[in-house]
Amino acid sequence: MRIKGAGGCQDIRLYETDFQTAWQLIFDCMGQCGIEVQQVDNEHHVAHGRKKSMYYDITLRDMEDGTVQIYFDQHKKYIEVYSFRNDTNTMDQFFKFYETRLEEMHGGIKCPYCGSPVQANNKYCPECGKQLNFNKDVIDNSDEAPGFFEAIFKRHDS
Ligand SMILES: [Zn+2]
Numbered sequence: 001m002r003i004k005g006a007g008g009c010q011d012i013r014l015y016e017t018d019f020q021t022a023w024q025l026i027f028d029c030m031g032q033c034g035i036e037v038q039q040v041d042n043e044h045h046v047a048h049g050r051k052k053s054m055y056y057d058i059t060l061r062d063m064e065d066g067t068v069q070i071y072f073d074q075h076k077k078y079i080e081v082y083s084f085r086n087d088t089n090t091m092d093q094f095f096k097f098y099e100t101r102l103e104e105m106h107g108g109i110k111c112p113y114c115g116s117p118v119q120a121n122n123k124y125c126p127e128c129g130k131q132l133n134f135n136k137d138v139i140d141n142s143d144e145a146p147g148f149f150e151a152i153f154k155r156h157d158s
Pocket of ligand 1: 111113114115125129
């Protein structure tokens with residue numbers, strides 16, 4: 001499921017692999033995307049990173065059934081009510097690297113809705129039929145007319 005708007009974006013995905021492999025792979029993929037690792041919480045398994053004006057919190061959760069969940073949160077330093085450029089490129093790139101590497105390592109990708117095994121290039125879940133490229137689930141606030149708030153809030157780009 002993907003959520004866009006408020007100056008950032010989030011995505012939650014489910015994978016079938018062991019926890020340590022999944023954790024290590026996060027750092028490999030951050031490096032490949034040019035996200036500089038700034039802080040690591042080894043207790044709660046959160047990797048904090050930064051790329052230019054964007055901040056990233058990537059959380060790994062052990063679902064204790066052989067799957068792990070990645071919660072990817074991209075945001076700016078300050079909360080923005082409206083953002084005019086909603087850049088999901090880095091997030092898309094991260095998951096592309098992640099899923100490619102995972103499949104090479106024979107780890108599995110799971111449908112986030114029903115938990116069925118899916119392939120990285122599947123557009124729909126073969127089991128529950130839900131769309132997997134997340135376009136249908138986008139909660140997109142970026143098209144809302146910014147006029148009123150634009151006058152009140154300034155953008156924080158640094
Ligand atoms: Zn499904």
